[in-house]
Amino acid sequence: MPELVFFSGTMDCGKSTLALQIEHNRSARGLQGMIYTRDDRAGEGKLSSRLGLVTEAVEAVEDLDFYAHVVGVLTAGGRADYVIADEAQFLAPAQIDQLARIVDDLGVDVFAFGITTDFRSKLFPGSQRLVELADRVEVLQVESLCWCGARATHNARTVGGRMVVEGAQVVVGDVNQSESAVGYEVLCRRHHRRRMTAATAHAAALSPDVLPVDAPSGPMAAGTGPDGTAHRRHHDPAVTSA
C-alpha cells in the first residue's frame, strides 16, 4: 500500500540526511523520484544535509500544486516512482492535501520531512496537516540533545544567544550561528519553557549568586536522574536557584 509518511523531529536531527538516503537507496534500484523542498539553507532548488550531501530538487513555491505537477511529469512521459518533500513545515495545508492525493489517486509513496513546531512551540500549519493526514508519523531516532544532555524536543530562536519569542513564524536559519546572528538552538521542554539557552545557562552558572555549594568543576557533571539512573548532565542554575 502506498503511504504518506511524515518524518519529524527537531532541527538538526538528521531529517534531510534521511531524505537523501531514501533517495539514494531507491535510485540505486532504478527507481526515479520527484524531490521537492522549500527554502533550504543551501539555496533554491537544493535539498541539503549538514553532513555535506546535496541534491537537486524542485523548489516547492507557495502556489505549486504538487498533484498537478506530478501528473504533468507523468503525462509528459516522465517518472515519479516516489515523492520526497523536505522542509514540509513550510508547505501550505492545501499542498499537504495534494501530497495525500498523490498517494491515494496515483498510488505513489510520499515521504515528507519537517519540524513539527516553531520557535514558540506552536505547530506549523503544514506540519499540523501532515499529522492529520499522514498514514504514519515517524520521529527520527537519532536524538539531538539540549545543552543539559536531555533529549531535545523543542526549537528555540536565538538572538545574541538569548531565546526570543517574538517574530515571524518563518525565518530561514541554522543552529550553531555566531552569537550576534539570529539562529536556532534545540532544547528540552524544561529549558524551552524557561527560555534557557546554552549561552544564558552558562552566564547564570558563572554568576556567584546562583553557584551551588557542590558546583561541578567541569561543564558536564556526572549525576543521578530522578529515576535513579546515572547520567551526565550540565548543571542547571534554574533548578538550583528555584
Ligand SMILES: Nc1ncnc2c1ncn2[C@@H]1O[C@H](COP(=O)(O)OP(=O)(O)O)[C@@H](O)[C@H]1O
Ligand atoms: N561533522 C559531523 N559528523 C557526524 N555527524 C554530523 C556532523 N555534522 C552533522 N552531523 C549529523 O547530521 C545531523 C544533521 O543532519 P541534517 O540532515 O542536516 O538535519 P535536519 O535536516 O534534521 O536539520 C546532526 O544531528 C548530526 O547527527
Ligand SMILES: Cc1cn([C@H]2C[C@H](O)[C@@H](COP(=O)(O)O)O2)c(=O)[nH]c1=O
Ligand atoms: C524553529 C523554526 C525554524 N525555522 C526554520 C529554520 C530552518 O531554515 C528550518 C528548519 O530546517 P532544519 O533542516 O530542520 O534544520 O526552519 C523557522 O522558519 N521558524 C521556526 O520557528
